[in-house]
Amino acid sequence: MPTDAMFLLGESREHPMHVGGLQLYEPPPDAGPGFVRDFYDQLVAQQDFQPTFLKRPATLLGAIGNLGWAYDKEVDIDYHVRRSALPSPGRVRDLLELTSLLHSGLLDRHRPLWEAHVIEGLKDGRFAVYTKLHHSLIDGVSALKLMQRAMSNDPDDRQIRAPWTLSKPDRMSGPSSSPLRSLMRTVGSVAALAPSTVSLVRAALFEQQLTLPFGAPRTMLNVKIGGARRCAAQSWSLDRIKSVKTAAGVTLNDVVLAMCSGALRYYLLEQDALPDTPLHAMVPVSLRREDEADAGGNLVGAILCNLATDTEDPAKRLETVSESMYKNKTVFSHLPRLQAMALSAVNMSSLALSTVPGWVSSTSPPFNLVISNVPGPREQMYYGGARLDGSYPLSAILDGQALNITLVSNADTLDFGLVGCRRSVPHLQRLLAHLESSLKDLERAVGV
Known part of the structure; x- marks a missing residue:
């Protein structure tokens, strides 16, 4: 293919x-x-x-x-x-x-x-x-x-x-492809529909109040990368995150994004590299309607989320993240399917161009990093009788995107896997401590 x-x-x-x-x-x-x-x-x-x-x-x-x-x-x-x-x-x-x-x-x-x-x-x-x-x-x-x-x-x-x-099952329910693969395929398929797609994208970008691509600040994370990687991993109790979700009246993913936002703020302050304007994350989300839950195929969208890293108050950060996700998901859910796919392609298009010489250094980043939340098993799993204690996804990174955060739900925990360019993201493991500090800030802010 x-x-x-x-x-x-x-x-x-x-x-x-x-x-x-x-x-x-x-x-x-x-x-x-x-x-x-x-x-x-x-x-x-x-x-x-x-x-x-x-x-x-x-x-x-x-x-x-x-x-x-x-x-x-x-x-x-x-x-x-x-x-x-x-x-x-x-x-x-x-x-x-x-x-x-x-x-x-x-x-x-x-x-x-x-x-x-x-x-x-x-x-x-x-x-x-x-x-x-x-x-x-x-x-x-x-x-x-x-x-x-x-x-x-x-x-x-x-x-x-x-x-x-193990052979593939006859029919997989839910998405059968990763957000990156699905969206990169969308980039090509939607681009083939030009010029009609151009008008669709223009309408959605300017008639709707979406977080726009290429509005993210340039940071130490948005540089050309080397070949060496650094990985970090840690698990957090799902109950802790659910408690913040319930107290704040937001979604679980909102809490995860705000947790990452606070950690990134701590980390960039530590590196004396926090920009005055907020970081944006690309967040893969399902574009399915409720009646399409088991339809199979690839219906994944790329939503850009304002992480509010310029805001010191963790409660206000969570509120901004939640509002950004709600508005963007609402707009996507009401767009015609082709228009939603076209917007996702625009949001992702820079990744396809990152290998072009000079592209990363001469353009503003479309977003600062990818934060992906993948559903995993809801019950405790075992392998040959050995208990699965942690399942940490480790993704690929590309030029201009030196850090990736992916997490998987695993029974009663959320397992975070962080991958960074070893040269460009120093002391990556510090982000784990900052994730814990950020979650504690959110717990205090909402009174749990």
Whole structure:
């Protein structure tokens, strides 16, 4: 597909185009010292690969191409599935440092474009699984669903299901593509409708009071990026965030965005880099009506949210974020479908142009970062009897967008995964402390 080719063509050492995830597990109470070894051995023993996990870019005239696929008849399972151990003392910080290095490396185009790493050695006895797949093969949402299908809600289910052996379900309910993939496809499909689309976009932008693209301030986050990544991850209680939601009379996503807004404000103040005007976030949202909830397909819009980072009062920040999201979602919900898709394409169009030389440095950013909230399992999940403690999505970043925040709901927690350019976003882990401080500010502000 053209979208797949785009992710291959757009990849370079500075712009790895894979999506990743870090899952953290607690072995079952009766697990012996060899549990993780047995877990790994059972994974690598399963070599009935689905076609997605056999695909690699085709070789044409002796060179690796980007526009076609070949399928490996044999897969070197020991290369694709690896077992690692953390150095003593086995802190979560050590795990995240290893994950950052793994997330920075390009996938080998001479092999199928995926890897899985089973990582042990945490001092508290837990272990982790880091996976990465090229965005041309699968998107982050689909990869998350695939991992969930390998798990069970039964702690006594000790079967180890390898994700690469699981076939696609006959029919997926809800969106079947990630916001980035869906919106980039929309950019191309809607652009093909010009010039009629131009009038639709003009009408929506100027007749409706939407947060406009290219109105975001230039910040330290909106620069050309290098190839090295830094990852950070942490979980927060869903009940805490729901309490703020109920007390303030806003949505759960409003609270999440305000939590991120406060953290970004703290971080940029710390770096002496807070702009006078508010940061804008691109927030992927569903454009479905209630009667389309199970229609399948891709109906994802790109809404720009005013994060009110120029406002010191956390209650006023939350109010501004909520009002911005409400107005933008309301306008989108009342626009004709084509017009809503056209607006999403305009909001996202700069990402497609970020590889053009000089584009990032010569234009204002369309927004400052992406903040994405992905629905996950509503009940506690287990993998071979090991309890899933955290599921942290790790996305790709592009030129002009040096930071990405993605979170997944996981039973009674929200699991945040942060990915930043190692050169441009120093001390990324400080954002985790600032997220906690920001949530406490919101709790105090609304009286919970």
